[in-house]
Amino acid sequence: MSKVTYREAMRQAIREALTRDDRAFLMGEDVGRYGGCYAVSLGLLEEFGPERIRDTPLSESAFVGAGIGAALGGMRPIVEIMTVNFSLLALDQIVNNAATLSYMSGGQFNVPLVIRMTTGAGRQLAAQHSHSLEGWYAHVPGLRALAPATLEDARGMLWPAIQDPDPVIIFEHGTLYNVEGELSDDAGPVDINTAAIRRPGDDVTIITYGGTLRTGLGAAEQLAGSGVSAEVIDLRCLRPLDTATIVSSVARTHRAVIVDEGWRTGSLSAEVSARIMEEVFYDLDAPVARVCSAEVPMPYAKHLEDAAIPQVADVLAAVQMLGG
Amino acid sequence: MTGATAAGGGGAEPAGGPTGEKDHGIHLLQQMLRIRRFEERCAELYSHSLIRGFLHLDIGEEACAVGVIDTLSPDDAVVATYREHGHALARGISMRAAMAELEGKVEGCSRGRGGSMHLFDAATRFYGGNAIVGGGLPIAVGLALADHLQGRRAVTACFFGDGAVAEGEFHESMNLAALWHLPVLFCCENNLYAMGTALDRSESETDLSLKAAGYRVPSWEVDGMDVLAVEDSARSAVETVRAGGGPHFLELRTYRFRAHSMYDPDRYRDKAEIEQWKQRDPIPLLTERLTATGVLAEGDLERIEGEVGAEVDDAVAFAEAGTYEATEDLERFVTSEPVRAGEGS
Numbered sequence: 287m288s289k290v291t292y293r294e295a296m297r298q299a300i301r302e303a304l305t306r307d308d309r310a311f312l313m314g315e316d317v318g319r320y321g322g323c324y325a326v327s328l329g330l331l332e333e334f335g336p337e338r339i340r341d342t343p344l345s346e347s348a349f350v351g352a353g354i355g356a357a358l359g360g361m362r363p364i365v366e367i368m369t370v371n372f373s374l375l376a377l378d379q380i381v382n383n384a385a386t387l388s389y390m391s392g393g394q395f396n397v398p399l400v401i402r403m404t405t406g407a408g409r410q411l412a413a414q415h416s417h418s419l420e421g422w423y424a425h426v427p428g429l430r431a432l433a434p435a436t437l438e439d440a441r442g443m444l445w446p447a448i449q450d451p452d453p454v455i456i457f458e459h460g461t462l463y464n465v466e467g468e469l470s471d472d473a474g475p476v477d478i479n480t481a482a483i484r485r486p487g488d489d490v491t492i493i494t495y496g497g498t499l500r501t502g503l504g505a506a507e508q509l510a511g512s513g514v515s516a517e518v519i520d521l522r523c524l525r526p527l528d529t530a531t532i533v534s535s536v537a538r539t540h541r542a543v544i545v546d547e548g549w550r551t552g553s554l555s556a557e558v559s560a561r562i563m564e565e566v567f568y569d570l571d572a573p574v575a576r577v578c579s580a581e582v583p584m585p586y587a588k589h590l591e592d593a594a595i596p597q598v599a600d601v602l603a604a605v606q607m608l609g610g
Numbered sequence: 611m612t613g614a615t616a617a618g619g620g621g622a623e624p625a626g627g628p629t630g631e632k633d634h635g636i637h638l639l640q641q642m643l644r645i646r647r648f649e650e651r652c653a654e655l656y657s658h659s660l661i662r663g664f665l666h667l668d669i670g671e672e673a674c675a676v677g678v679i680d681t682l683s684p685d686d687a688v689v690a691t692y693r694e695h696g697h698a699l700a701r702g703i704s705m706r707a708a709m710a711e712l713e714g715k716v717e718g719c720s721r722g723r724g725g726s727m728h729l730f731d732a733a734t735r736f737y738g739g740n741a742i743v744g745g746g747l748p749i750a751v752g753l754a755l756a757d758h759l760q761g762r763r764a765v766t767a768c769f770f771g772d773g774a775v776a777e778g779e780f781h782e783s784m785n786l787a788a789l790w791h792l793p794v795l796f797c798c799e800n801n802l803y804a805m806g807t808a809l810d811r812s813e814s815e816t817d818l819s820l821k822a823a824g825y826r827v828p829s830w831e832v833d834g835m836d837v838l839a840v841e842d843s844a845r846s847a848v849e850t851v852r853a854g855g856g857p858h859f860l861e862l863r864t865y866r867f868r869a870h871s872m873y874d875p876d877r878y879r880d881k882a883e884i885e886q887w888k889q890r891d892p893i894p895l896l897t898e899r900l901t902a903t904g905v906l907a908e909g910d911l912e913r914i915e916g917e918v919g920a921e922v923d924d925a926v927a928f929a930e931a932g933t934y935e936a937t938e939d940l941e942r943f944v945t946s947e948p949v950r951a952g953e954g955s
């Protein structure tokens with residue numbers, strides 16, 4: 287075991303990818319000389335050189351599109367976009383090209399591309415740097431969307447993502463980079479298909495992912511103090527969703543609270559809720575509850591931002607509402 | 611006009627500007643000092659956690675904002691980036707409202723919702739504070755389109771960095787503005803770096819005026835450390851744009867003395883390069899010039915510094931005495947509020 291940060295775990299994953307697969311390379315704004323806007327790729331330029339750690343100009347549409355082209359041409363690009371809000375400049379390439387080429391070409395072409403980006407609020411970066419738009423990407427057939435919330439997943443999701451013949455987007459919550467913990471020295475690839483039960487329980491299922499896994503676990507801990515046993519599911523893979531893990535848990539606990547930093551309307555939380563309704567409606571003892579971000583562009587002031595994003599107290603209140 | 615230098619400006623107004631040479635030079639100096647001292651205080655407040663989020667300082671680049679904005683009239687519009695404290699102050703947003711914003715107070719110019727990167731002010735037609743690189747350019751084109759369609763002789767000054775030139779929005783906006791002959795003054799603050807990326811590692815053609823030429827937009831290359839040169843070029847450009855001359859492009863050659871933001875360890879620049887540029891600090895540059903020409907007399911600088919210092923202290927006191935917006939109001943203004951009875955038409 288060694289003490290590592292989420293940032294370092296991610297860096298180890300990139301190092302592993304570039305070492306094991308010589309078709310893999312990293313590109314994005316300031317990934318090289320600067321070391322990455324969140325310092326994820328710090329030192330990799332010195333290790334792998336400028337051909338494989340490629341700084342790009344500020345041109346998200348072009349370099350994401352170039353990643354798609356390079357993937358078509360036989361490479362295994364890892365493209366870093368600084369923040370999910372900036373990925374909107376490349377949305378056309380991602381949705382109209384990366385996600386469609388396999389299907390449109392009748393299966394003749396595939397796009398083995400990995401895109402990594404920071405997501406989420408909590409750092410007072412206001413309305414153009416803080417949103418949780420992963421639910422949008424999870425809407426799109428042809429993409430796989432991953433949300434590593436733990437050190438193991440930060441370390442282990444990239445390699446299978448690179449092996450995936452189709453485009454994969456990895457969402458790294460900005461508040462996780464400095465999280466430190468023990469990681470096994472032989473930590474390696476993890477599965478990228480299933481949800482994980484992070485805490486088993488019997489009375490209520492809290493379903494969450496990414497930056498709000500902590501919120502869900504924090505709530506479960508407090509609930510335990512008052513005699514309520516909460517199960518916490520980390521979705522991990524936002525598309526395709528592991529419905530089986532969700533519904534089998536809810537069938538046991540009979541109650542579900544979904545915690546999602548995205549906005550409620552048309553969200554991932556809505557999708558999860560719908561699947562519970564479709565599959566285990568008659569097992570429910572109470573309506574599914576949701577704790578989402580307030581439907582506002584993220585404000586700067588700390589008290590407003592805190593009020594806008596899911597907090598442990600909000601989850602506790604939601605569980606209380608469910609009764610039992 | 612591509613390749614013309616600042617000296618070629620020569621508008622109707624002498625470099626002295628509307629208020630007379632002496633007062634005007636002092637006015638420019640005071641404006642730059644207001645920005646400098648304001649931002650130095652911001653850095654301090656950041657280290658005390660009173661300002662959070664991303665904080666991008668304009669220190670070293672003050673002559674660009676001051677020189678251009680001073681030539682605008684109140685009806686003109688300004689679009690800026692996340693490095694916009696200087697532009698906001700030069701445009702007339704009060705130091706109090708700006709500081710309160712940075713401290714997240716409801717008395718701030720964006721009610722504390724925007725913070726450092728999103729200063730807004732309808733009264734001075736200051737359309738932000740945009741933190742998407744290149745995001746402001748199309749908006750500037752649209753503001754100019756609205757002025758054009760409504761027969762207003764206003765100019766929209768749009769500020770952006772050298773990094774934005776690589777974005778598609780730069781090219782699309784330049785083309786659109788030129789094609790439709792719109793009154794936009796594109797002001798590129800070329801400080802040679804986009805975060806850690808030097809211009810020559812980001813652009814295959816580093817002569818930015820050639821990009822403007824590609825869209826038939828006349829351009830000036832200006833010494834962005836010399837506020838008088840900036841003002842001179844901006845004045846003639848603004849006049850031409852206002853007179854129906856279509857969009858113009860100013861490349862303001864400047865340098866940021868501080869890191870990109872408070873998070874940036876600044877590992878990518880040579881210390882000697884920074885020191886060299888500091889020799890061309892726009893504030894001493896103007897101070898020396900004004901002293902040499904007798905405009906600035908003994909004691910003037912101390913007096914100005916005193917006034918500026920007092921204004922900064924007052925702004926900080928105002929911000930600290932400010933209040934936080936009620937959390938119940940979190941969802942206000944997501945969309946426009948209906949006009950309440952008795953409040954306008």
Ligand SMILES: Cc1ncc(C[n+]2csc(CCOP(=O)(O)OP(=O)(O)O)c2C)c(N)n1
Pocket residue numbers: 315344346368372375693741742743744770771772773774775799801803804805870
């Ligand atoms: C579309 C987009 N991509 C990336 C970023 C992250 N970012 C913020 S500022 C910046 C550098 C911009 O440099 P430049 O345009 O030269 O302006 P300067 O900071 O030098 O004033 C980058 C990469 C962003 N805000 N928006």
Ligand SMILES: [Mg+2]
Pocket residue numbers: 771772773799800801802803804805
């Ligand atoms: Mg720059």
